[in-house]
Amino acid sequence: MQLTGSQILLECLKKENIDIIFGYPGGQVIPIFDKLYDEKAIKLILPRHEQGAVHAADGYARATGKVGVCLATSGPGATNLVTGIATAYMDSIPMVAITGQVKTHLIGNDAFQEADITGITRPITKHNFLVKDVKELAKTMKEAFHIARTGRPGPVVVDIPVDVQNALTEFKYPKEVHMRSYNPKYKGHTGQIEKLAKAIANSQKPVIYAGGGIILSNSSEELTTFVRKTQIPVTTTLMALGVFPETDRLSLGMPGMHGTAYANHAIQESDLLISIGSRFDDRVTGKLELFAPKATIAHIDIDPASVSKNVEVDIPIVGCAKQILTELNKIVKKADTEEWLKTIDCWKKKMPLTYSKDNKLRPQYVIEQIDEITKGEAIIVTEVGQHQMWAAQFYNYTKPRTFISSGGLGTMGFGFPASLGVQLGCPDKKVFVIAGDGSIQMNSQELATAVIENIPVKIAILNNGCLGMVRQWQELFYNKRYSHTCLAKGKYCPDFVKLAESYGAKGIRITKKEDVNKAIKDSLKYNGPVVMEFVVEPEENVYPMVPAGEALHNMLHWDEPNCA
């Protein structure tokens, strides 16, 4: 039987076990939407902006590990996906973005709503396709999903002209993918793995520096075994929070610009740094020449291009973290770290993450309360700014995929729409959004989606009346010249409670510290989306802080305590 391109597309999605997609209609995807109208096996979530769709698909992928799928029309629909695609690309999130395109014969003619989306997204996708022949569609979809989820994952765009959506052909979904030019390598080199085991045996001050690759490869368990077996302390990057329980003695929390002082000192003092699925981002390393100066550096990564890109690596191991950790766990022994752990305990005691515990409503307190009330079992999704860093610092993550945030691109407007995908992917979980008053306004229109689809996310806006993270830099490095970072000029705007209510969501305003606990509990009792506006101290700063371009141990306002 012959099917149209649109039918074939949906059949392909079903073959890939996709039961939910995030999409917005338009002229060049009407045929696909028409087939979706009768489709029982695939639910389409309609956001209020294509950017909402792509971030929601991304959040869904981050929370579930499955491929997120979004769909938009040609031209403006497709270009509205761009920020979300770049966000997914920077954090290696598996995603397939489907876009409509003008008719094949019109491509290149500046047709109505034409945009060269494969050209535009080339540098921000793992790969992309323009399907010019319906006979190629099934094979292309198979390859798109394969590319998105294998190796180092990433977003793939499939651009489908509207005439291809309507053209007829026989549907046959290929069972396997054969691509001579794409064969990711999973197995690590045995000799190198043995070399690392030897280095561990000879090390006195080893540190594991675990990144998002641990989550992407689902190897949190293998990592935990590795850490426990070797007794090596582990620092988890923003992308890896929760891969090892932060409540454990061996956890150092997050490294980097706003990392814990003890993680940063441990890295700087270490004699062996074992990076697993992390990529030596400048927000982690600080000044490169002075990063981990005493350490032999081992790097486990699936992407050969990540190895020795920023930092010269002594023991590179290319392959999948899961397989390599499994091999390592067979041969490693407990390292000689007792003295080292005592030093670290001392650092932890003398340089804890902290803030002023007075009677003021401080943003960190809100995060701690959410942690306490949810017993650390919620999924925290963040926007970008100071609140993001506090959410990373003051909630104790103990499981992978419970902290969801735009790391590499740092996209304001990501968190709230992403949380919708997270909640739809994990209906039994409590999902909290930690937002700033700036970020939330970038995609607040998705309150309509949350209400209409009854997606019960709890949104905590830490309202400081300003673009706090930028204001902090202006305070510290630009002489307090607050150029255009004030959102509330004597008057808070909008009224977030009214905004929530206008959409039919519940709105709560909290202005006193003593009301925080009750508000969070109330939000959980309410079966639907809730906006909590916490009117917090406006000039609170995120500390510790390593100024950009400084060495990791040069944190502002910190003196290294004598723990050696």
Next chain:
Amino acid sequence: MKKGKVDKFTLTVIVENKFGVLARIAGLFSARGFNIHSLAVSETEDPTISCMTIVVIADEKILEQIKKQLNKLIDVVEVIDLTNRQYEERELVLINIKVTSKTKDDIMRVIHTMGAEILDVGKNTITIEETGDTKKINSIIELLRPFGIKEVVRTGKIAIQTEGEKREN
């Protein structure tokens, strides 16, 4: 990372003969700030595959990154760094040289000595073609420069691996 000595390196890049491949390669170089000295593309004996010869300007570290990033592109089948291999390289150049009755004989002598081919002789211009390795092409340009070169068009280098001895240079 430390800066090493910058040099020219020749890469053979085997790619799928697909729509947009050249844009992917060119885009990669511009996005990551890599320098291309020359780039030549053509079909091969296998119509589904194209061969690019890319001469890059880089130090060893950046060369490593260029190779890895090229390999990462889905449509790239293979990247061969010719640096430590045996290979032959050729380039073709077309040159318009200013000519007067006074200089004509001298120009002709250079052309014959170098074994270049004359394509056209006009009243004011001689057009020649020369093939050879980069060294040879550079030297004919230098020899002709004093007479007045009006225009130079070069193909960029193409290269092929050989079985024979490693060439010196």
